[in-house]
Amino acid sequence: MGTKELKKSNSNHFTKIFRNQIFIPLAALLLLALFNLIADPSFFKITLGYNNLGNPVLSGFLVTILDSGSEVAILAIGMTLVTAATGGQDISVGAAVAIAGSVLLRVLCGRDTRPETLQAPIIVAFLVCCVVAMLFGAFNGVLVAYFKIQPMVATLILYTAGRSIAAWINNNELPIVNDPSFGYFGGFIPGIPIPTPFFIAIICMIVIGLVLKFTNLRLYTQAVGINENSSRLNGLNPQVIKVLSFVILGLCVAVVGLIKTSRVSSINYSVIAKDIEMDAILAVALGGNALGGGKFNMTASIIGAYVIQFLTQTLFKFNVKSTALPAYKAVVVIVLVVISAPVVREWFSATMKKLQTKEVA
Amino acid sequence: MGKESALLEMRNIHKSFPGVRALQGVDFTLRAGEVHALMGENGAGKSTLIKVLTGVSGYVKDEGTISLEGKPASIRSPQDAQKVGISTVYQEITLCPNLSVAENMYIGRTQSVYQNWKKMNEDTEKILQSLEIPATATQQLESCSIAVQQMIAIARAVDMECKVLILDEPTSSLDEQEVAKLFKLMRDLKKRGVGIIFVTHFLDQVYEICDRITVMRDGKLVGEYEIKDLPRVKLVSAMLGKELDDMADIQGEQKAYERKKDTAPVFEAEELYSDAGIKPFNFHIDKGEVNGFTGLLGSGRSECVRAIFGADRVLGGKVKKDGKDIKISKPIDAMRQGIAYLPEDRKIDGIVGELSVRDNLILAQQVLKGFFKPFSKAEANKFADEYIKLLSIKTASADTPIKSLSGGNQQKVILARWLLTHPDYLILDEPTRGIDVGTKVDIQKLVLKLASEGMSVTFISSEMDEMLRTCSRLIVMRDRKVVGELSGDELNQTTIMNTIAGGDR
Numbered sequence: 001m002g003t004k005e006l007k008k009s010n011s012n013h014f015t016k017i018f019r020n021q022i023f024i025p026l027a028a029l030l031l032l033a034l035f036n037l038i039a040d041p042s043f044f045k046i047t048l049g050y051n052n053l054g055n056p057v058l059s060g061f062l063v064t065i066l067d068s069g070s071e072v073a074i075l076a077i078g079m080t081l082v083t084a085a086t087g088g089q090d091i092s093v094g095a096a097v098a099i100a101g102s103v104l105l106r107v108l109c110g111r112d113t114r115p116e117t118l119q120a121p122i123i124v125a126f127l128v129c130c131v132v133a134m135l136f137g138a139f140n141g142v143l144v145a146y147f148k149i150q151p152m153v154a155t156l157i158l159y160t161a162g163r164s165i166a167a168w169i170n171n172n173e174l175p176i177v178n179d180p181s182f183g184y185f186g187g188f189i190p191g192i193p194i195p196t197p198f199f200i201a202i203i204c205m206i207v208i209g210l211v212l213k214f215t216n217l218r219l220y221t222q223a224v225g226i227n228e229n230s231s232r233l234n235g236l237n238p239q240v241i242k243v244l245s246f247v248i249l250g251l252c253v254a255v256v257g258l259i260k261t262s263r264v265s266s267i268n269y270s271v272i273a274k275d276i277e278m279d280a281i282l283a284v285a286l287g288g289n290a291l292g293g294g295k296f297n298m299t300a301s302i303i304g305a306y307v308i309q310f311l312t313q314t315l316f317k318f319n320v321k322s323t324a325l326p327a328y329k330a331v332v333v334i335v336l337v338v339i340s341a342p343v344v345r346e347w348f349s350a351t352m353k354k355l356q357t358k359e360v361a
Numbered sequence: 362m363g364k365e366s367a368l369l370e371m372r373n374i375h376k377s378f379p380g381v382r383a384l385q386g387v388d389f390t391l392r393a394g395e396v397h398a399l400m401g402e403n404g405a406g407k408s409t410l411i412k413v414l415t416g417v418s419g420y421v422k423d424e425g426t427i428s429l430e431g432k433p434a435s436i437r438s439p440q441d442a443q444k445v446g447i448s449t450v451y452q453e454i455t456l457c458p459n460l461s462v463a464e465n466m467y468i469g470r471t472q473s474v475y476q477n478w479k480k481m482n483e484d485t486e487k488i489l490q491s492l493e494i495p496a497t498a499t500q501q502l503e504s505c506s507i508a509v510q511q512m513i514a515i516a517r518a519v520d521m522e523c524k525v526l527i528l529d530e531p532t533s534s535l536d537e538q539e540v541a542k543l544f545k546l547m548r549d550l551k552k553r554g555v556g557i558i559f560v561t562h563f564l565d566q567v568y569e570i571c572d573r574i575t576v577m578r579d580g581k582l583v584g585e586y587e588i589k590d591l592p593r594v595k596l597v598s599a600m601l602g603k604e605l606d607d608m609a610d611i612q613g614e615q616k617a618y619e620r621k622k623d624t625a626p627v628f629e630a631e632e633l634y635s636d637a638g639i640k641p642f643n644f645h646i647d648k649g650e651v652n653g654f655t656g657l658l659g660s661g662r663s664e665c666v667r668a669i670f671g672a673d674r675v676l677g678g679k680v681k682k683d684g685k686d687i688k689i690s691k692p693i694d695a696m697r698q699g700i701a702y703l704p705e706d707r708k709i710d711g712i713v714g715e716l717s718v719r720d721n722l723i724l725a726q727q728v729l730k731g732f733f734k735p736f737s738k739a740e741a742n743k744f745a746d747e748y749i750k751l752l753s754i755k756t757a758s759a760d761t762p763i764k765s766l767s768g769g770n771q772q773k774v775i776l777a778r779w780l781l782t783h784p785d786y787l788i789l790d791e792p793t794r795g796i797d798v799g800t801k802v803d804i805q806k807l808v809l810k811l812a813s814e815g816m817s818v819t820f821i822s823s824e825m826d827e828m829l830r831t832c833s834r835l836i837v838m839r840d841r842k843v844v845g846e847l848s849g850d851e852l853n854q855t856t857i858m859n860t861i862a863g864g865d866r
Binding site: 213214215216217219220222223226227229230231232233234235236237294295 | 670672691692693696702704709710711712713714715716720724725727728729731732733734735778
């Protein structure tokens with residue numbers, strides 16, 4: 001009798017975990033880790049070395065995942081909100097990062113493209129970059145909210161034009177920042193061997209966590225995403241909420257723009273943050289969030305972002321050519337997304353339940 | 362096929378959902394050529410039974426047998442159901458609004474790749490004419506009124522030569538003439554040997570058209586009756602599972618209306634009109650008064666209250682709250698003035714489906730409180746528990762998504778949402794539509810109780826006796842215009858009918 005009850009409560013726990021949205025990205029992460037552990041444990045090797053500036057740095061695949069994955073994670077925060085509120089995705093994120101980075105460099109370098117010293121404090125440049133990125137976000141948001149254009153179509157405009165705008169901001173020149181402190185944001189802070197982008201991502205997560213806790217952003221966004229009519233009749237302004245979600249994504253874009261330009265202390269308009277919007281959207285999907293809008297789970301999206309980077313690094317490890325990478329990635333992503341689809345999860349947990357009851361019987 | 366032979370037999374049907382035993386050993390028998398009413402309160406299991414019968418996904422029966430004309434039938438999808446001759450017309454229109462009428466009639470029914478558009482349109486035109494449906498084949502479905510859309514859905518089912526026709530509350534959006542047309546159609550089908558399952562909340566209609574009644578309660582079968590053996594009172598008490606004295610309580614509440622001279626009305630509108638096409642109207646309501654807008658479907662009664670709440674775009678007119686001039690251009694303006702509005706269409710304008718009962722309940726009050734001041738979890742839970750208890754909302758927990766509640770309970774949550782804002786003036790637009798008798802009485806009683814505590818309520822209902830029971834003054838509308846105001850002795854069916862019809866002449 002006792003064991004039976006125990007078993008039952010166990011199975012309840014099991015289905016509870018299984019139904020939790022975080023389960024899928026976590027399981028995918030575990031699976032990838034397990035695969036690497038069996039295939040080649042050297043994947044997990046982390047070495048402490050010194051970079052060319054003489055600072056201690058950690059290196060290894062895991063460190064790279066934390067490093068690059070953080071960019072996707074930051075964007076996933078904004079993308080989750082846009083997805084929830086509008087039921088669509090912003091595909092102009094990569095181009096917007098180019099614009100943000102270009103603005104940042106423009107302010108830092110001033111008239112001269114390669115000045116010896118910074119022409120403006122980094123914080124000022126970053127704030128200007130934030131404002132510009134949020135304005136572009138608002139532009140997308142207004143198209144979606146007030147002109148009722150499908151998000152993907154609306155953001156297609158900036159997707160197409162963004163990189164040209166970015167190049168135009170600097171008269172198509174390539175500014176280079178010489179100040180080493182600018183390199184800290186995308187690299188390492190002297191004395192700290194963990195890549196800075198990870199800390200920036202943590203800050204972003206804490207900020208969004210606090211915002212979700214101390215404001216009604218979650219409730220309003222979800223309500224608007226699920227039922228716009230009803231939201232309006234309950235006193236909300238759905239248009240404002242939608243624009244707000246794009247503006248927040250704009251802020252995320254500015255942060256990633258800072259990291260991206262800091263990495264090379266310069267910019268390559270056509271390559272910077274290329275295809276990063278797809279990774280961000282995948283992170284949202286992998287987190288089990290409905291791409292049609294409505295309820296969302298921020299933690300799941302963020303974990304999803306790191307899972308995608310984990311996957312990319314795994315493929316790199318096994319010497320998949322960078323040109324062939326997207327194809328491999330696509331296959332894995334299809335599997336993951338199908339597994340995380342609510343339909344499949346329902347079916348899976350139902351089957352699990354059946355198996356459990358049979359066992360008990 | 363004899364008239365008494367069983368066309369459809371459902372035996373010992375069981376169906377459970379997590380936490381709910383929706384059907385527990387239900388039997389249902391439909392004979393050819395009969396109209397069979399399926400009755401029960403919300404949550405009785407009517408909808409579940411229908412969904413099991415029509416193979417809606419997620420509604421596969423756990424146990425039991427279904428047989429059609431004596432042969433076991435396996436129905437796994439709505440397509441299967443259609444193939445064996447079971448057609449359903451739901452309460453909510455399930456057609457495609459952006460396609461033409463003809464396309465809607467034939468969608469999913471042609472097997473060949475080639476489509477003869479001309480013939481399709483001609484055939485549709487014929488069907489429309491034979492059923493006297495005021496629509497043309499090439500018209501976009503969206504441009505038809507809800508009632509006409511409903512009739513097209515029925516025409517579609519009829520044209521598919523079904524043996525079993527399920528009508529799930531088809532009359533809730535039809536006016537009397539349209540109902541009469543539908544009944545004529547149902548009688549025609551009866552003669553042709555079609556078995557019709559009729560789900561409705563209108564008792565009059567049951568007694569007008571049905572041959573038999575099956576009553577369900579709490580997922581169980583109460584019984585199957587011949588219509589002549591079951592007087593109304595017995596039907597109602599069978600549905601509720603208790604003797605019904607409650608209905609009597611509610612009567613005799615209305616008094617003759619006298620305008621109190623000394624105080625300003627709680628709310629006053631002058632020459633108010635909106636972009637929804639209503640003529641400018643004057644309106645006022647006193648503290649503790651219950652009044653109502655009445656009129657036929659489409660007469661503009663909902664549009665009036667929507668204009669008051671700012672739900673439609675207000676184009677002109679003055680409004681006053683407690684004697685002071687105010688401006689209402691969007692719902693939040695009205696909410697800040699202590700006005701609450703329960704919308705007519707629960708599904709489209711009311712519930713936020715995937716969100717929990719708790720979130721749905723606190724939504725309006727939360728919006729009033731402000732973006733930067735979310736309720737703590739404890740506060741939200743306190744509100745939820747309080748109102749779930751107060752209105753006896755049947756839900757597994759406050760965390761349950763509202764969409765998995767029955768219609769009546771969803772409506773109670775929306776009502777609770779507005780009560781939580783403690784309004785001075787509450788507008789209820791069809792709060793009892795598609796809701797079981799028990800909940801209806803609950804809501805009527807609640808309205809009167811709130812009014813006695815000083816709240817002003819405007820009540821709109823398609824059911825006249827409900828209006829008579831609750832309102833002390835009725836504003837009568839015809840063709841989007843206010844045509845009269847009745848109170849005191851004038852509040853009786855005949856006077857109202859005459860006013861609606863323009864019977865002064």
